[in-house]
Amino acid sequence: MDNSSSKNWMQLKIPALSSNVGLARVSVASFAAECGFTLTEIDEFKIAVSEAISNVVLHAYPNREIGKVSLTARFQDNCIIVVISDSGSGIEDIDKAVETSFSTLDDRMGMGFTFIDSFSDEFEITSAPGEGTEITLRKFLRSSEQNDDNV
Amino acid sequence: MRTEIVRKEDTVIIKLEGEFDLESAQGFSSAVSDLQWEDFDKILVDLGAVTFMDSSGLGALLSRYRDVTAAGKDFVITAPSHTIREILGISGLNRVVDIYPDVETALDSDGKEETESDG
Numbered sequence: 573m574d575n576s577s578s579k580n581w582m583q584l585k586i587p588a589l590s591s592n593v594g595l596a597r598v599s600v601a602s603f604a605a606e607c608g609f610t611l612t613e614i615d616e617f618k619i620a621v622s623e624a625i626s627n628v629v630l631h632a633y634p635n636r637e638i639g640k641v642s643l644t645a646r647f648q649d650n651c652i653i654v655v656i657s658d659s660g661s662g663i664e665d666i667d668k669a670v671e672t673s674f675s676t677l678d679d680r681m682g683m684g685f686t687f688i689d690s691f692s693d694e695f696e697i698t699s700a701p702g703e704g705t706e707i708t709l710r711k712f713l714r715s716s717e718q719n720d721d722n723v
Numbered sequence: 724m725r726t727e728i729v730r731k732e733d734t735v736i737i738k739l740e741g742e743f744d745l746e747s748a749q750g751f752s753s754a755v756s757d758l759q760w761e762d763f764d765k766i767l768v769d770l771g772a773v774t775f776m777d778s779s780g781l782g783a784l785l786s787r788y789r790d791v792t793a794a795g796k797d798f799v800i801t802a803p804s805h806t807i808r809e810i811l812g813i814s815g816l817n818r819v820v821d822i823y824p825d826v827e828t829a830l831d832s833d834g835k836e837e838t839e840s841d842g
Contacts, residue, residue: 590746615775615806622777626745681785683778683814690813
């Protein structure tokens with residue numbers, strides 16, 4: 573692994589469709605592999621990404637045509653940073669939304685943000701009702717020897 | 724995700740292969756709902772070939788678990804990967820659903836089996 577990974581980034585802009593959830597997480601997984609994350613770390617981070625994209629598909633655009641979801645990933649300071657954003661309905665109450673077992677949909681477990689919290693190292697949400705939501709996920713590279721043969 | 728249904732005596736084995744997420748959860752739910760309840764005593768969901776699962780897959784499992792047990796039948800899971808065991812543990816589903824290391828053990832057993840995620 574050379575130091576090019578420290579300057580690497582990617583961007584996806586895709587329709588918020590359930591069929592695109594896999595595309596988004598596999599893209600991030602490939603990017604994370606280039607950054608030196610282990611398979612176990614990638615498996616776990618994929619869950620966090622999948623939950624964030626699924627939230628957009630399920631909640632962001634309830635009453636109109638299929639909206640867009642934007643995903644960017646970059647590797648910086650031994651950390652992969654993924655930002656997922658939409659221009660949908662936004663979240664009325666973020667504190668409530670992140671509670672385990674809370675969901676506005678009857679057939680959902682409300683575990684999405686719990687898994688995001690469990691399988692990323694840090695996450696933050698900004699949202700404005702009627703304007704959209706942005707969620708940032710971070711996962712740090714645990715052992716620098718995995719990719720720091722670049723000095 | 725590919726779904727294969729095999730009947731073995733009083734058990735229906737649902738073998739899943741691939742990624743169990745928002746896109747595939749509905750197909751799994753439909754496959755279980757389409758089964759004839761009176762024909763069997765146990766549903767066994769084999770996760771041995773499931774390469775990914777998130778809360779959408781988990782929710783589909785929990786919903787079908789509720790349906791099956793409400794009908795007086797058993798619902799068990801076999802062969803989850805390490806990461807899937809983790810999410811079963813975080814959600815608490817491992818405390819209500821019997822989890823077996825493989826299909827053969829589940830078929831041979833008529834009681835509770837190990838459910839811890841470590842090991």
